[in-house]
Amino acid sequence: MVKMKKLRIAVIGAGFWGKNHIRVLSELQQAELVAVCDVNEQRATAIAEKYGIKPYTSSRELYKKESFDAVSICVWSTELFKESMEALNAGKHVFVEKPMASRVEEAEKMLETAESAGLHLTVGFIERFNPAVVRLKKAIDEGEIGQPVSATGKRVSKWPERIGDVGVVKDTAIHDIDLMRYIFEEDPVSVYARAGSLRHRRFEDYAQVMLAFPSGKSAFLEANWLTPYKVRRLTVTGSEAIITIDYITQKITIETSNKTLIPRYEWKEPLKLELQHFVESVLNKNNLIVTGLDGVKALKIAEAILESAEKNRLIELSL
Amino acid sequence: MVKMKKLRIAVIGAGFWGKNHIRVLSELQQAELVAVCDVNEQRATAIAEKYGIKPYTSSRELYKKESFDAVSICVWSTELFKESMEALNAGKHVFVEKPMASRVEEAEKMLETAESAGLHLTVGFIERFNPAVVRLKKAIDEGEIGQPVSATGKRVSKWPERIGDVGVVKDTAIHDIDLMRYIFEEDPVSVYARAGSLRHRRFEDYAQVMLAFPSGKSAFLEANWLTPYKVRRLTVTGSEAIITIDYITQKITIETSNKTLIPRYEWKEPLKLELQHFVESVLNKNNLIVTGLDGVKALKIAEAILESAEKNRLIELSL
């Protein structure tokens, strides 16, 4: 009997989202969770005990003492770059949570480092793995909506207090930024945006964005941390039909001239599908669905959005 | 017994929409339909017979022979200016269908003429009279959605073959252009738009528009003559709730953090409410809900949209 190869992996950052990574990785057959690292010792110890893994409070220490293949990095946005570089320099394949880094320059450095070291580097654009998005992409690719004309992404909810080092564009709208490139299979050529802050002290808490694509398509993005009713929806309008998904319920609705169709599928946890893909891609040396370059481009667009909003002018993009 | 004063009115243009005007005016208690004018003699005669009114094929003739107070002008966009000027010069109060005129200069001339003659001039922005819009406006004014942040208007359907002299922006999106000013009670300060033609020979058949308002609010407008499933929806997102209306069913949905509320009202024909308001405003010398200035401003924004799309740049507005 051949023993299945498993990817040995550690998680850096055991906050709200890191805990989800740990839970999901512990359930994946092809992954072997080896350690967790968190600056908060109590948190690291508690979670390590629960999952029977080793706790660390310093990633440097982790790399020195443990032998493993990959890390998932779930720290604050401001720490993503430092932790990723350390992991890449330690020769680890890296799954880094969005927004990948605080600034484009950092993200580019990460990408370069990973490429020259021949390491896998992916970014946590989890929505690409959302079954509703997968089906929407498939429906569009199969011509079900005719020629795509425009897309509208809405992502609003009350301010998640745990996020204090980044605004709604880089934290939240970035999912839709990435998705628009993914769905239209084009890079936007210009961006116009409005953003501001109604409640947040340091960062923008709402943004409205229009992205223009070379083929003539446009995308509207709307994100805020104001509206207390959580909405996560995407609508793509085509020459023949309109397709709408709800990221939360994973419901997909296709409206054509003579019917409304709601295919029914089993709900699946996007994080599980996302981490499974990362684990398998590294193990099998396959291409990643989300590349480091996707992360760099999304960050470039996010920065253009913030610049456009600040200067109230159209920003041209050359990705 | 005091006899109720009635507004004597004629309709210019007996095409698809003009016929609706005639039907509705014939049902209004305060209006007395006196004549119809259409370049197509057969059409003029047929409709005149049905409603027991006088047919004309020339409006000049009409003004010479009949005595009345007001006209409703439902001709092609390219003829709206000429017919309106003729009516105003004949001393008639004017209800002119949108887009009011082909160009801003014409609309301004009409406004000037009406003002100096002390005549009522209104434009057919029928959606302001849609009960769903009335309730949405009231809900916003009463603070039900908190502070408005953004609005999205979607208006798509297959190309109405009867419209051949104007594109989707001036014909269709113009409703949303007007509504955004009405709902936000502000004039936009800049516009960025993308538009093009997938099927139409002469004019744009799709447009995506972003309007920026001085207070920081934004509006997305999406209009096309491509998607065969007819959608007419407006969503306003506020700091406390999201409100959505369907112009066709007049359904209104308010989503807050702890409930979805769908108030139920009787469906009412917007055209009837709109013409009734015009008739009463003229009879009672009251202010109009839609002024000639509203028409001029909407046309200015429409032209800025087309310019933005053509030059791919942000257009600043000074209304």
Added chain:
Amino acid sequence: MVKMKKLRIAVIGAGFWGKNHIRVLSELQQAELVAVCDVNEQRATAIAEKYGIKPYTSSRELYKKESFDAVSICVWSTELFKESMEALNAGKHVFVEKPMASRVEEAEKMLETAESAGLHLTVGFIERFNPAVVRLKKAIDEGEIGQPVSATGKRVSKWPERIGDVGVVKDTAIHDIDLMRYIFEEDPVSVYARAGSLRHRRFEDYAQVMLAFPSGKSAFLEANWLTPYKVRRLTVTGSEAIITIDYITQKITIETSNKTLIPRYEWKEPLKLELQHFVESVLNKNNLIVTGLDGVKALKIAEAILESAEKNRLIELSL
């Protein structure tokens, strides 16, 4: 040129519903509306004037003076028998509104009379002509829901004050009684019912009914004049899918294991389809979709329902 044959028809009863008959008949190309008869002279005259037809206050007089082929009878339930007999005896084809008559014996007499005179006799089971019902029947016949197992009809609304001579079973539930026979293509063999009055003085204003069919299928009927929110829905559950229609919006929803499908159709006025069918059937000597026998059977079931509710026992039917 051959002149199209038209059915000359008169309407007896110009109340709320009779007025609708008159309006619709006036629009049908194959019908020629000749007269209206109503005991209320003012009402008869007003409506006759509007449609350019002759007014009568006595149907006897009408039959004596006018020459025509058919009548539509829209009087109170208690008068349906008398008026129908008079019409049949005068040699007219008869469209009689539901519930056809006050009692089964009367209905049977009408049926007999029509049959021996070779006259068309139909009953106003308008829902059979509702496009949503037509589609539901077609979907079931084509096997889209597998084997039908059960059906549930709900028909509730506040008490229509104009109805004072009959209870909710014979007035309202009778539509569903007829539809269950029509959809299942079987006659029920037993009925169990509960009914009572919460607000109405003389008649039952709510009823819950269970009909058993020989094949094992069952139907639940629920009707009341209490609930102020008007609901008119039918659900048929099959071994493979569930199909639901809303009679008012004519929306049809098919739920299978892997999708919800909402076909989209143009809304059509059931009364127009119903009267058109009557007119054409008489003109072309075709079979009627709703026969006099259908009317008799529905009335028998309605009476069994009332008996079951009164005696609180199961009533066996032998139709």
Added chain:
Amino acid sequence: MVKMKKLRIAVIGAGFWGKNHIRVLSELQQAELVAVCDVNEQRATAIAEKYGIKPYTSSRELYKKESFDAVSICVWSTELFKESMEALNAGKHVFVEKPMASRVEEAEKMLETAESAGLHLTVGFIERFNPAVVRLKKAIDEGEIGQPVSATGKRVSKWPERIGDVGVVKDTAIHDIDLMRYIFEEDPVSVYARAGSLRHRRFEDYAQVMLAFPSGKSAFLEANWLTPYKVRRLTVTGSEAIITIDYITQKITIETSNKTLIPRYEWKEPLKLELQHFVESVLNKNNLIVTGLDGVKALKIAEAILESAEKNRLIELSL
């Protein structure tokens, strides 16, 4: 510091549903899971290992060797009586899954035994703890729908292969049977039912039931193991409004004359609420929401349903 009192509990039966009991009990702060018992040794051992508890294959052995307060019994319907009696005779408080026992006589014996021994006995009517039912009951009690008139429960899905010792009435419809008594706060006085088998070899796989209540209210129940689309819905119609819940999504919809209201609540796991209530009631010697008598009555009604269907007659009940 006072140490919190915990209820020591064991689970009998580690099949599909027993595993859920074990998982939930392991999460309850006031419960201490001590052992699991299953005739399948491998299954018992595997689950015991996962939760760090003791495995048994004989409940007799379990009662001899372990010291604890209560059991939750999740075995096949045919074994519920035997296992419950053994537990009660061993002096344990008992949570027994529905349908409580195979026959009324057994259930009555269990009730008697528990009462004379002063032990808590409850039945797994989990839907009473479904937050949607709790809210529906509250809404009705607070008069939001006026006077309740009727209720309709629909519970259909494809045949769950794991259930082979009982039909759809005692397994599935029994939830609605219990709920109707709970919601109307009355015992039904008669039952009429139709049931049969389209696919199942030994037991009925569909049933339609009408329950009559002394106050005049009625309930329709519909259950089957045929329709592949899983539906679990309850509608209560009142003199002022209609309230509908979906047991699965826990969505609640209230339709009144002037609005549709969908209150939004957090989804909660009914099994957790149910077991928590059992644990707390035993610990604090409080009354149970679902009593053994409720179980006996539900079983009596279920048997009356089967008798009615078999003999095709109305069965009078005297609960």
